[in-house]
Amino acid sequence: MPDDTSIGGARQQFPLTRFSVIEGARSEHAGERQRALDVLISVYWKPVYKYIRLHWNKDNETAKDLTQDFFAWLIEKRLLDRFDPGKARLRTYLRVCVDGLVMNTDKAAQRQKRGGDAELLSLDFESAEGELAQLPIPSQDNPEESFAREFARSLFGLAVERLRKECEERGKLLHFQLLELYDIEEGGKELTYDEVARQFGIKTTDVTNYLSFSRKEFRRIVLEELQAMTANEEEFRREARTLLGVRLA
Amino acid sequence: MRWLKDSALERLREAADAPDLEGTRYRLVGKLGQGGMGGVFRVEDPMLGRDVALKVMNTADGREEVAARLLQEARVIARLEHPGIIPVHDAGILADGRPYYTMKLVQGKRLDEHIQDVTGLSDRLRIFLRICDAVAFAHAHGVLHRDLKPENVMVGPFGEVLVMDWGLSKLLNKAGFGASQPPGPSLADKTLPPGTGSGNVLGTPGYMSPEQASGDGMLDPRADIYSLGAMLECLLGGAEPVPRPLSAIRKKAMAQEREGRYSSVPELAADVAHLVDGLPVTAYPESPFMRAWRWIARNRTWILLLLAYMITRAVLIFFRPR
Numbered sequence: 001m002p003d004d005t006s007i008g009g010a011r012q013q014f015p016l017t018r019f020s021v022i023e024g025a026r027s028e029h030a031g032e033r034q035r036a037l038d039v040l041i042s043v044y045w046k047p048v049y050k051y052i053r054l055h056w057n058k059d060n061e062t063a064k065d066l067t068q069d070f071f072a073w074l075i076e077k078r079l080l081d082r083f084d085p086g087k088a089r090l091r092t093y094l095r096v097c098v099d100g101l102v103m104n105t106d107k108a109a110q111r112q113k114r115g116g117d118a119e120l121l122s123l124d125f126e127s128a129e130g131e132l133a134q135l136p137i138p139s140q141d142n143p144e145e146s147f148a149r150e151f152a153r154s155l156f157g158l159a160v161e162r163l164r165k166e167c168e169e170r171g172k173l174l175h176f177q178l179l180e181l182y183d184i185e186e187g188g189k190e191l192t193y194d195e196v197a198r199q200f201g202i203k204t205t206d207v208t209n210y211l212s213f214s215r216k217e218f219r220r221i222v223l224e225e226l227q228a229m230t231a232n233e234e235e236f237r238r239e240a241r242t243l244l245g246v247r248l249a
Numbered sequence: 250m251r252w253l254k255d256s257a258l259e260r261l262r263e264a265a266d267a268p269d270l271e272g273t274r275y276r277l278v279g280k281l282g283q284g285g286m287g288g289v290f291r292v293e294d295p296m297l298g299r300d301v302a303l304k305v306m307n308t309a310d311g312r313e314e315v316a317a318r319l320l321q322e323a324r325v326i327a328r329l330e331h332p333g334i335i336p337v338h339d340a341g342i343l344a345d346g347r348p349y350y351t352m353k354l355v356q357g358k359r360l361d362e363h364i365q366d367v368t369g370l371s372d373r374l375r376i377f378l379r380i381c382d383a384v385a386f387a388h389a390h391g392v393l394h395r396d397l398k399p400e401n402v403m404v405g406p407f408g409e410v411l412v413m414d415w416g417l418s419k420l421l422n423k424a425g426f427g428a429s430q431p432p433g434p435s436l437a438d439k440t441l442p443p444g445t446g447s448g449n450v451l452g453t454p455g456y457m458s459p460e461q462a463s464g465d466g467m468l469d470p471r472a473d474i475y476s477l478g479a480m481l482e483c484l485l486g487g488a489e490p491v492p493r494p495l496s497a498i499r500k501k502a503m504a505q506e507r508e509g510r511y512s513s514v515p516e517l518a519a520d521v522a523h524l525v526d527g528l529p530v531t532a533y534p535e536s537p538f539m540r541a542w543r544w545i546a547r548n549r550t551w552i553l554l555l556l557a558y559m560i561t562r563a564v565l566i567f568f569r570p571r
Contacts, residue, residue: 131252153253156261160251183260184253212271216345219265241307244266 022090022231025080040080041071041123043158043229047150048098049128055143056102064125070101085231089239095147152243155229159221160184163214166221172214174200178207179214268292268305269345275303286416287319291354301338305349316348322416323350325392333383335403335411355413357406361399364484370491373484374525379410381477381518387412388470388514393419395468397476398456399483419468455479459505471507474517478502478510481521494524494533501532 024036048070052063074080074097083093167176181188181196197204226243230236253261263280268290270277275292281302282289292303306319323340330336340350357363360376367373380402384394394401394415401414454462458475461468481499485491498520504510511517520530527547529535535543545552 127252149255149258153258156258157251157253160253160261179264183264184251184257186254186256189260208276209271212269215264215267216269216271218261219269219345222265244262244307 021228022080022083022085026078037071037075039228043154043225044094044151045071045123046128046131046154047147048094049123049125050131050150051095051098051143051147052102054146058102060125060129064123066098066102067123067125070098073097073101083231085235089235090229090231091148091151091239092144095144148242155225155243156222159218159225162221162225163218166217167214172210174202175210175214175217178211179218182211183215183218266307268303268347268349269343271344273341273343275301275351284414284416286315286322287349292351294351300354301351302354303349303351305343306347318416319348319350322418325415325418325420326350326352329387329390329392329415331383331386333379333410333412334387334415335413355403355405355409355411357403357409357411359400360402360404360410360480361483363404364399370485370495371525374495374521376404376410377477377481377484378518378521378525380412380480381514381521383410383412384473384477385514385518387418388421388473391421393421393468393470394473394476395419395461396453396456397473397480398453399480402480421469458507460507469507470513471510474502474510474514475504475507477514477517492524494530495521497533498524498530 021036021040024032025040027033027036045067049063049067052058052066052070053060056063056066058066074094079097083090087093088096163179164173164176167173178196178200181191183189191199193204193207197207200207202210222243223240226239227236230239266288267277267280268288270292274296275294278291278293278300280288281291284304287304287306290303290305291300293300304319306315320340323337326334327337327340335355336353338351338353340348342348364373364376367376380397384397387394392415394412394417396414396417397412401412403411403413405411456476456479458468458472461472461475478499478501481495481502485495485499498517501520502510502517511520516531520532523530527543529540529543
């Protein structure tokens with residue numbers, strides 16, 4: 001899978017238990033720490049790369065290096081040990097850390113510092129660069145918002161991928177295809193349930209039932225992934241509100 | 250990993266927050282709106298062949314206190330059977346664990362939008378009186394709304410005025426609303442969900458009474474009277490010059506100290522109704538000259554007829570052949 005990283009192998013462990021990513025990243029057990037960091041990187045590397053490209057206006061080669069540097073720095077300096085969920089969201093903390101790195105780092109010196117031979121993450125920068133070309137020019141004065149949007153895109157993308165896999169494993173690929181048609185592809189919502197039923201050779205009631213199933217599963221996966229990405233219940237609720245676009249009165 | 254366009258992200262967001270209607274008799278039609286506590290969706294009830302509105306707790310708010318508040322809101326509205334209060338049809342827990350209730354689907358406009366089309370002061374005041382009716386009814390049943398504002402009032406296509414969003418409503422103790430409570434079991438006997446009791450600051454700045462904004466737990470109907478005063482102010486915005494008595498009514502309703510306000514909504518409504526009818530209002534003591542002027546203004550047709558008659562008689566007498 002393109003979004004696999006070399007750290008900890010493929011993302012087989014989702015969903016981890018509550019607080020797993022933060023707690024796992026802080027674990028003294030190297031295997032658990034790597035697994036948690038692998039999950040964290042899989043969700044955050046694209047938002048970090050795009051943020052450096054767009055907000056810091058770096059060319060793609062520099063942004064690649066800085067993204068690699070950032071995660072190497074995160075691991076090496078165990079920055080997640082210092083994360084205090086009472087003060088900020090994890091997403092905001094990571095973004096501020098990126099800002100700190102970009103502002104302070106001298107690329108060559110940084111490479112030297114990590115020995116120059118530290119293991120590089122296997123990240124598909126070409127796909128991220130292709131996605132950047134499709135993005136509207138972000139507002140330069142609201143980095144938090146654009147970082148949050150890319151985080152949502154990354155997390156939803158992973159959730160869609162996981163839903164597809166799970167549906168496939170359970171022999172419910174058609175359920176996934178209906179969600180894909182209605183909620184991902186352009187123009188799907190304009191089709192009536194009858195038209196879709198004819199197209200797939202199923203009953204109209206099956207369309208609504210299958211769609212309801214896949215949406216419910218998608219919600220479950222999104223919330224599980226988000227729960228693993230947050231440090232406590234309060235941060236989870238706040239992130240869920242942001243991610244699902246729910247405004248507070 | 251698949252690239253998701255912004256439009257796909259929005260659709261997936263909606264899909265993730267849509268209610269799971271499995272096991273209910275409803276079918277999702279679309280989203281109508283979003284409040285602080287929950288989303289409101291248009292759903293079809295195939296059994297009765299009609300569309301209704303379904304309010305469901307936000308996915309992100311999976312807390313017991315929010316769930317309890319939503320169901321409490323449904324129970325409160327269900328008890329308040331009044332033409333000015335939106336009727337609840339059904340309530341329960343969805344397959345995804347979120348509480349919901351269904352209510353009449355009102356296809357009108359929010360008051361803040363509707364008011365743009367109402368230019369006459371007396372028409373605006375008549376809408377205000379309908380709101381007062383509903384709120385007075387709720388108070389008589391021991392319920393404070395606590396979030397009265399134009400956005401929480403709907404005006405239907407046939408002019409029906411409905412007070413909505415009772416999510417912050419508070420049940421008064423029996424002592425809190427005196428002898429006006431009707432007979433029968435009181436809602437005050439029920440257990441309040443957290444967040445609707447005392448000590449929490451809930452409401453909308455600009456419409457919230459000072460005591461509500463300060464987190465005073467001993468709220469009484471005068472808190473809603475303050476909000477009604479703020480609504481009256483909003484209703485008067487952009488209208489013709491506001492008569493002094495009306496301005497006095499608003500000031501009295503919005504007095505900083507609750508002791509200075511009307512003691513009940515019917516008292517406030519009576520003043521507004523008197524003003525519409527050209528009668529004296531309690532909030533605005535009149536001098537004899539002003540009383541006379543108001544009497545003249547109120548009876549000007551008769552006075553003009555009398556004057557015309559007297560002038561005609563005078564002319565006839567003056568030109569009478571001698």
